[in-house]
Amino acid sequence: MSAPGSHVAHHFPDLETQAHAARLGMWLFLATEVLLFAGLFTAYALYRMLYxxxxxxxxxxxxxxMGALNTVVLITSSLTVALAFHYSKESRSKLAAALLLVTLALGGVFLVVKYLEYSHHFHDGHLPGRFYSYAALQVPGASMFWTVYFLMTGLHGIHVVIGMGVLAWLAVGAWRGSYGGAYSTPLEVGGLYWHLVDLVWIFLFPLLYLI
Amino acid sequence: MSAPEHASHKHGPGRYVAVWAALLVFTALTVGLGRIHLAGGWSIVIAMVIATVKASLVVLFFMHMKEHGGASRLVLATTLVFVALLMGLVLLDNATRFPLANPPTEATLPLMPPGPDATLPAAVPARAAH
Incomplete structure (x- = not known):
């Protein structure tokens, strides 16, 4: 039985079993996320094959x-999340919270760079379907690139925003000392989500920017 | 199971920094190789190999798959099988079709029956030719 004030839910025998279950549950969720993005990667591969x-x-x-800058920003933010979990396990909660704030700031930098890129494309008519109006590249399939581009980077951008929300919530909890020591699973699971955002970008960057 | 779990608590923050540095090196490598265009589609193959190496580093070390795999390894492996099925079968289908059964490209556009076509930019006067 768990003691009052313990982090172990009553249906788990101990903290380690609970952490295992949380980790497995998160990986199952990440599997659905990977398959969601895989649909778009398949669309990309198909239209790139055709055009x-x-x-x-x-x-x-x-x-x-711009893409390379954002790659460096996201990789660095993955490092700060991993370090936040590491220091939370050592019960240095304030340092963990500070590292989560750095991650949030890097997520903000990513979105600002993405905004600058988007506004440039909107201005030049690099848009999907019938909204495509870029005169210098009028070939079949040109607008399909932008359909795929905006779907993939847009869905990824939504994930960045959601991830920043999760990390902000975790940063508050870490600052208040809600996690620490053996009970750092929320930071680990939240971190897994942020790493997935990084993983997707690792593939998006060469596919979209470096053809 | 407890032995590798124990090892995970031993390593300091240095390991994460080393992985981060490796990821930056691979990023620089992929940008550099992106500027050189290799013949025969080798650029995309090399870019994907580098991206896969980077992703593996993130999964193994940042996401701790190296220390506590267990059932999550099975979940990841199953996911990748289904990603391969999805992508592989869709591409095989379209690559082996009668060309006019695919959306029109520059090569097949003149052979297409006239009609509205979403893949064609609005400003192209190609429709007038029909």
């Missing part, structure tokens, strides 16, 4: 340096 030259031409219109 190789249109995809290569449209890809030149996105700034590689």
């Amino acid at each position: 190789p030259s249109a995809f290569a031409g449209a890809s030149k219109l996105i700034e590689t340096s």
Whole structure:
């Protein structure tokens, strides 16, 4: 039986079993997320196979340096989340909270860079379907690149926003000392979600920016 | 199970920083190779290999798959099988079709029957040719 004030829910024999269940549950959820993105990656692969030259031409219109910057930003934010979990296990909760805040700031930088890119594409008519109005690249399939681009980066961007919400909530909890020591599972599970966001971007970056 | 779990508490923050540095090196590598266009579609193969290596580093170390795999390893492996099925079968289907059964490309567009076509940019006067 769990003692009053314990972090172990009554249906788990001990903290370790509970952590295992939480981890497995999160991986099952991440599996559904991976399959959700896999649908879009399949659409990308199919249309790139059908329109190789249109995809290569449209890809030149996105700034590689912006994508590379965002890759570095997300990789670094993954590091700070991993470190937050690490220090939470050592019961250094305030440091963990500070590292989560750094992660949040990096997520903010990612979104600002993405906003700058989007506004450039909106201005130049790099848009999906009948909204496509870029005169210098008029070939079949050019607008499909932007359909795929906005669907993939848009869904990824929504995940960044949701991840930032989760991390903000975890940062408050860590600052108040709700987690720490053996009970750091919320930070671990929240971190897994943020790492998935990083994983998706690791594949999106070369596929969209470096054709 | 408890032996590797024990090991996970031993390593310091240095391991995470080392993984981060490796990820940055691979990012620089993929950007550098992206500027060189290799013949025969090798660019995409190399870019995907690098991305897979980066993803493996994130999964193994940042997501702790190395220390506590167990059932989550099975979940990940099953996921990847279904991703391969989805992508593989869709691409096989379209790659082996009679060309006109796919959306029109530059090569097949003149052979297509006239009609509204979402894949064609609005400004192209190609419709007038029909």
